[in-house]
Amino acid sequence: MLITGGTLVDGRVRDVRVTGETIAAVERDLDPAADERVIDAHGKRLLPGAIDVHVHFREPGGSHKETWRTGSRSAAAGGVTTVVDQPNTDPPTVDGAAFDAKARLAADASLVDYGINGGVVPEWDPESLFDCPLFALGEVFLADSTGEMGIDLPLFEDALDRAAAAEVPVTVHAEDATLFDRDALDGDLGGVGRAARSDRWSAFRTPEAEAEAVRRAVDAGERAAGQVHIAHTSTPEGVDATDGTDATCEVTPHHLFLSTADCDRLGTFGRMNPPLRDPDRRDALLERLRDGRIDVVATDHAPHTVAEKRQPLTDAPSGVPGVETMLPLLLDAVRREELTLERVRDVTAAAPAAIFDLPRKGAIETGRDADLVLVDLEDDREIEAAALHSACGWTPFEGRSGVFPELTTVRGRTVYERDPATGAESFGEPLGESVRPRAGP
Numbered sequence: 001m002l003i004t005g006g007t008l009v010d011g012r013v014r015d016v017r018v019t020g021e022t023i024a025a026v027e028r029d030l031d032p033a034a035d036e037r038v039i040d041a042h043g044k045r046l047l048p049g050a051i052d053v054h055v056h057f058r059e060p061g062g063s064h065k066e067t068w069r070t071g072s073r074s075a076a077a078g079g080v081t082t083v084v085d086q087p088n089t090d091p092p093t094v095d096g097a098a099f100d101a102k103a104r105l106a107a108d109a110s111l112v113d114y115g116i117n118g119g120v121v122p123e124w125d126p127e128s129l130f131d132c133p134l135f136a137l138g139e140v141f142l143a144d145s146t147g148e149m150g151i152d153l154p155l156f157e158d159a160l161d162r163a164a165a166a167e168v169p170v171t172v173h174a175e176d177a178t179l180f181d182r183d184a185l186d187g188d189l190g191g192v193g194r195a196a197r198s199d200r201w202s203a204f205r206t207p208e209a210e211a212e213a214v215r216r217a218v219d220a221g222e223r224a225a226g227q228v229h230i231a232h233t234s235t236p237e238g239v240d241a242t243d244g245t246d247a248t249c250e251v252t253p254h255h256l257f258l259s260t261a262d263c264d265r266l267g268t269f270g271r272m273n274p275p276l277r278d279p280d281r282r283d284a285l286l287e288r289l290r291d292g293r294i295d296v297v298a299t300d301h302a303p304h305t306v307a308e309k310r311q312p313l314t315d316a317p318s319g320v321p322g323v324e325t326m327l328p329l330l331l332d333a334v335r336r337e338e339l340t341l342e343r344v345r346d347v348t349a350a351a352p353a354a355i356f357d358l359p360r361k362g363a364i365e366t367g368r369d370a371d372l373v374l375v376d377l378e379d380d381r382e383i384e385a386a387a388l389h390s391a392c393g394w395t396p397f398e399g400r401s402g403v404f405p406e407l408t409t410v411r412g413r414t415v416y417e418r419d420p421a422t423g424a425e426s427f428g429e430p431l432g433e434s435v436r437p438r439a440g441p
């Protein structure tokens with residue numbers, strides 16, 4: 001395949017030749033070979049595929065919410081070429097047998113590259129788990145979230161030591177439940193679904209609970225001399241607790257683009273952990289994303305069905321989908337001049353590849369995997385759940401604008417294509433067994 005005349009993130013206009021799974025050349029004026037498919041990318045942007053290090057694709061055990069097939073279609077249509085699945089499935093991914101079972105499901109169904117994380121609970125089997133090609137240990141839950149996998153500090157420290165010995169990074173859901181404000185859930189919590197008062201959830205799971213847990217995780221990581229990455233930091237206080245340390249952190253699109261100002265509209269559809277924060281904290285996160293204090297954007301794609309969400313505030317499950325709308329929302333922020341395209345590339349591709357040691361991914365360079373996304377920055381569209389591909393059927397970003405891919409390739413294979421004129425879409429086939437974005441033991 002030859003993609004001609006696309007503009008790279010740094011402004012260079014180049015032809016990109018893909019041979020097999022690999023970027024074979026990035027040059028001016030390459031001549032098409034006789035049997036080569038040529039894609040005209042003039043006037044469009046060619047980006048490295050996004051690496052989303054935090055998704056919940058729900059299989060095994062939750063296939064009514066999402067499957068590897070639907071989740072990876074959603075990823076491909078959103079320009080995400082590698083995903084990392086979290087361990088709070090049913091059964092949880094806490095031993096070698098559960099890891100292998102999930103890896104088989106992914107190999108059979110995923111349209112995009114993937115890594116699989118291992119989880120930590122008192123009943124885990126670290127020996128068999130560390131025998132598997134883990135992407136990372138995590139998300140390790142320092143407080144309960146979906147799946148009730150919250151653990152105590154001694155078990156966390158044991159897990160950090162084992163991960164450090166195995167040279168596996170550890171990703172952390174950092175909240176301290178002892179600092180939650182239980183009074184916030186007393187009194188009138190509104191009705192079900194959109195009528196629920198999810199601002200009370202934000203008051204319940206306090207900013208201090210996050211900052212304290214981040215500090216604890218960073219300190220424990222330093223004692224263990226291990227690699228710690230803080231998942232879904234939702235507050236500037238949480239981000240700042242990683243500043244000047246070896247720990248890295250990620251932020252989600254919902255914490256960047258939504259705030260407690262959206263709680264009235266969203267109700268339980270805006271309930272997630274950690275919760276939405278006030279507009280000032282949201283602005284402070286965007287500032288930290290701009291200036292480099294936040295390393296990575298990852299979605300925490302956590303689909304639940306509309307029926308599950310349509311419950312009272314304390315019964316509805318936590319989590320929102322996001323894998324398909326991350327890059328479109330970030331590119332729309334580029335259009336609004338809130339972020340630079342270079343920064344978007346760095347936080348979605350270059351940085352996750354560097355932090356999680358994926359030398360074949362994260363850049364458009366000769367010899368790397370041909371994970372490519374073609375977008376027209378002039379072609380922004382309204383986000384509508386009906387046009388998205390997750391099985392959950394809704395999005396907290398309904399009505400926002402986004403810049404969606406026209407073409408997504410993973411290791412040279414076209415996994416998603418949309419005709420910009422007609423809107424007609426097509427998907428590729430599952431990539432199969434060989435997917436292993438991080439070397440195993």
Ligand SMILES: NC(=O)N[C@@H](CC(=O)O)C(=O)O
Nearest residue numbers: 056145146272273302318319
């Ligand atoms: N973020 C959420 O609110 N929910 C996630 C779990 C998690 O990441 O905490 C889920 O799996 O539903």
Ligand SMILES: [Zn+2]
Nearest residue numbers: 139145173273
């Ligand atoms: Zn989490």
Ligand SMILES: [Zn+2]
Nearest residue numbers: 054086139300
């Ligand atoms: Zn998560």
